[in-house]
Amino acid sequence: MAQDHAAPAQITPVAVRSGIDLQINGESYRHTGDPQMPLLWYLRDVLQLDGTKYAGEHGEGGADLVLVNGKASSAIGVPMSKLSGKKVVTVEGLADAKGALHPLQQAFIDEDAIGCGYCTPGWLIASMDLLNRHKDPSDGDINTLPNLCRCGCQTRVRAAIKRAAAAMKQGAKA
Numbered sequence: 001m002a003q004d005h006a007a008p009a010q011i012t013p014v015a016v017r018s019g020i021d022l023q024i025n026g027e028s029y030r031h032t033g034d035p036q037m038p039l040l041w042y043l044r045d046v047l048q049l050d051g052t053k054y055a056g057e058h059g060e061g062g063a064d065l066v067l068v069n070g071k072a073s074s075a076i077g078v079p080m081s082k083l084s085g086k087k088v089v090t091v092e093g094l095a096d097a098k099g100a101l102h103p104l105q106q107a108f109i110d111e112d113a114i115g116c117g118y119c120t121p122g123w124l125i126a127s128m129d130l131l132n133r134h135k136d137p138s139d140g141d142i143n144t145l146p147n148l149c150r151c152g153c154q155t156r157v158r159a160a161i162k163r164a165a166a167a168m169k170q171g172a173k174a
């Protein structure tokens with residue numbers, strides 16, 4: 001007796017779950033949520049990296065700065081959709097793999113440049129960007145930073161940046 005052979009079921013490819021691949025502090029991540037989510041919410045709410053602070057919806061005062069491909073950028077102002085393939089460094093990523101502080105972090109401590117600390121992550125990130133561009137930043141260079149400090153630490157921050165520049169030059173020679 002002839003057997004009925006049902007037509008083979010059509011194979012429907014399973015949709016590959018798309019996402020946004022990026023690196024944060026040297027680790028690889030895939031964001032599969034809302035592409036319009038600001039980077040700040042991804043850092044704070046998804047990864048629990050809460051060093052980067054909310055600084056108003058336009059990033060006023062710079063407490064929300066992170067490095068994106070080495071450039072200081074507002075984490076509230078950049079949506080995840082713009083970060084595919086990018087390298088993000090937050091304040092948590094400044095220390096080395098063994099937890100030794102970056103010379104800039106140490107300089108902030110040595111110069112007592114931290115009051116309540118809310119603005120400090122943003123200052124550190126903006127200063128990193130500055131020191132990457134200017135090995136020996138002038139007062140004028142430092143004045144270009146967008147950061148604000150309600151605790152009045154600006155003078156000590158300036159001293160810390162100069163101290164860090166000297167330490168980094170010394171480290172480069174060693």
Ligand code: FES
Nearest residue numbers: 115116149150151
């Ligand atoms: S240390 Fe408090 S706002 Fe700067």
